[in-house]
Amino acid sequence: MANKDSVTGTLIVALVMCLVCSVVVSTAAVMLKPAQQANAELDMKRNVLMAGGLLKDSHANKAEVEKAFADVKIKYVDLNTGKFTDQAPAGGSGRAAAKIPSDSEKLPADEDTAKIIRRENTKEVYLVEKDGKLDKIILPIRGYGLWGTLYGFLALESNLDTVAGLGFYEHKETPGLGGEVDNPNWKAQWIGKQVFNKQGDVDIAVIKGQVNPNSPNAIHEVDGLSGATLTSKGVSNLVNFWLGNQGYGPFLKNLKAGEA
Secondary structure, three states: OHHHHHHHHHHHHHHHHHHHHHHHHHHHHHHHHHHHHHHHHHHHHHHHHHHOOOOOOOOOOHHHHHHHHOOEEEEEEEOOOOEEEOOOOOOOOOOOHHHOHHHEEEOOOOOOOOOOOEEEOEEEEEEEEEOOEEEEEEEEEEEEOOOOEEEEEEEEEOOOOEEEEEEEEEOOOOOOOHHHHHOHHHHHHHOOOEOEOOOOOEOOEEOOOOOOOOOOOHHHEEOOOOOOHHHHHHHHHHHHHHHOOOOOHHHHHHHHOOOO
């Protein structure tokens, strides 16, 4: 009988400990969630600013980030109409929205050059203004590389044609190969490139090898990543996708014409 009581007591203690631990973990998760959300928002602002060349230090503190972000306006774009919308989707406008059928659409395989499968209908864009006029626009982009999806931002100058910056904040590419998308020297090559040709078509590519500075296409080309052909192709494809008709293309045309 004593042995049985001992086993019962042990089980009761174990159950109580499990209950206490679960309560502690749940409470901690609830209490930490606001801080985690604030940190995620701060990181996103930091990445937006760095892609646009508005912040140089990736370790800038909150005050520095918020000060630099004061000139940035967040607006939403309906990708189906190519115009601004005041209605932000309840499920968000990023990767989460792409998983919600009512807030996204499945792309035909022959048009899904970025290999994202579904594209959200509404996207946030970041407008940088100076003296009341558009100075830069920063666009969220994503697409598949070699090992997974790359998430980042593409910044354009006020003419909506010249690249002001490019940066990825999340990817799974191989360090030293495809991971060189993070190399400051490679990212610097994008600055000043033209993303549209004279006919208004998307014309920007990460080529194999190095760009010939004497080539008439040099203004539309960026050096390929050594040993990372598929990553290079993936970056090229995703940038072309988001600047094209399934992405921000119609919106950028409307914005140029003052009709967005």
